[in-house]
Amino acid sequence: MNSAGLIVFDALLLLSIVGLAWASLATTDVRRSIILFMALGLVLAVAWGRLLAPDVALAEAAIGAGLSGALLLAAAHGQPSPLPPESTNAPRNHGAAGMGMVLRWAITLLCAALAGTLVWALLHAFSNPQHDMLPRAISANLAASGVSNPVTAVLLNFRAYDTLLELAVLLTAVLGTFALGQATPGYRPAGLVFDGLVRWLVPVLILTAGYLLWAGAHAPGGAFQAGATLAAAGVVLRLAGRTRIGLPVGFMLRMIMAAGVGVFLLVGLTLLLLGRPFLGYPPAWAGSLILMIETAAMFSIAATLLLAFLGGQPESTDVNAVANRQREEDPRC
Amino acid sequence: MTELFMLSALGLMLSLFLGLLRVLLGPGIGDRMLATQLIGTSGVGMLLLFNEVFNQPALLDVALLLALLAAVAAAAFTGQQKTHHD
Numbered sequence: 001m002n003s004a005g006l007i008v009f010d011a012l013l014l015l016s017i018v019g020l021a022w023a024s025l026a027t028t029d030v031r032r033s034i035i036l037f038m039a040l041g042l043v044l045a046v047a048w049g050r051l052l053a054p055d056v057a058l059a060e061a062a063i064g065a066g067l068s069g070a071l072l073l074a075a076a077h078g079q080p081s082p083l084p085p086e087s088t089n090a091p092r093n094h095g096a097a098g099m100g101m102v103l104r105w106a107i108t109l110l111c112a113a114l115a116g117t118l119v120w121a122l123l124h125a126f127s128n129p130q131h132d133m134l135p136r137a138i139s140a141n142l143a144a145s146g147v148s149n150p151v152t153a154v155l156l157n158f159r160a161y162d163t164l165l166e167l168a169v170l171l172t173a174v175l176g177t178f179a180l181g182q183a184t185p186g187y188r189p190a191g192l193v194f195d196g197l198v199r200w201l202v203p204v205l206i207l208t209a210g211y212l213l214w215a216g217a218h219a220p221g222g223a224f225q226a227g228a229t230l231a232a233a234g235v236v237l238r239l240a241g242r243t244r245i246g247l248p249v250g251f252m253l254r255m256i257m258a259a260g261v262g263v264f265l266l267v268g269l270t271l272l273l274l275g276r277p278f279l280g281y282p283p284a285w286a287g288s289l290i291l292m293i294e295t296a297a298m299f300s301i302a303a304t305l306l307l308a309f310l311g312g313q314p315e316s317t318d319v320n321a322v323a324n325r326q327r328e329e330d331p332r333c
Numbered sequence: 334m335t336e337l338f339m340l341s342a343l344g345l346m347l348s349l350f351l352g353l354l355r356v357l358l359g360p361g362i363g364d365r366m367l368a369t370q371l372i373g374t375s376g377v378g379m380l381l382l383f384n385e386v387f388n389q390p391a392l393l394d395v396a397l398l399l400a401l402l403a404a405v406a407a408a409a410f411t412g413q414q415k416t417h418h419d
Binding site: 005008009013016020023031032035036038042043045048049050052055057058061062065066067069070073074077184185186187190194197201204205212215219220221225232235236238240241 | 336339340342343346349350353356357359362365366368369372373376379380383387389390391392394395396397398399401402403404405406408409410411412413414415
């Protein structure tokens, strides 16, 4: 009875994932497609939970279900609405359609190739009797890593290089965002109900971010999930039309953007000077060093995501700068 | 006890599925968004049940985060962006 119930449950879950994925790709309306994608993120988080992979489920819930939806909706707002068919001249339209067809087939083929590779890797892993070698190596060395959560041990200790480079990728992404120029216009002030939601949602999001950061040492969590949750607090504030969303300006902002990579490199280079390998923490200090790096990384990640939501450099809150800009825009005063 | 949890999870799955139909059929964009919220709430319930069935306390954190971020998604849908002329 129990296992039969689970099979029915899993089948329905699988059906809803495939259905939502198909629908979000097949629909032509951008906003509808984004909402279907958000629903897909929610169901995927549940599916990861069902597979007993809480680390992935947390990341999917934080980034897939909430933040990417907000990012995509803001991006869709900036898009010009598609031109009516009669205003575009026929030959150009024809070329664009042909290009779209080629692109669609190329993406389909690439997806099929990826799926084939994954199936091959899975079969290979199952046929290889030694496929639990890595998990065993990790649990054997977990005591020396400074944390008791194996995922954090891999991300921040055994494969700290990977995480350092991921943070460098995020820093590059912020530079790309800054290249877009000024941030998009803000939002209209929230109504009564939305304002009430903001009052309790933002503090709870900030508290949860701190909790996830701390929990990362011994349970699923860590800097990426915590950073995304912290960024969500800023996103909600901006959506509610607040001008101050907890993002510093000028030098402070640049310091926070670079904090993740900076602290990581500082720790690595200091260890190098002390005669240890790069990022080879001494076991007695590993726990504190990991927490320090993760805290800096959380702020960097939150700032990166929030700047991506702003879609450009934040407007200066300096009164003089604002007054100057208004004078430039309006020559009458 | 586990049977009861399993039955409840199936019930929540049914509610998720009904929400899914509304998300797919619409008709309005608001209908789809509200159905997404229903999916999120059903998902939170399922994760809480899984925490009991599989004895995985970390799923409680996932449920917490899913509930919070589903609210952010709703906020993203309702927020009205200013235009350049505002």
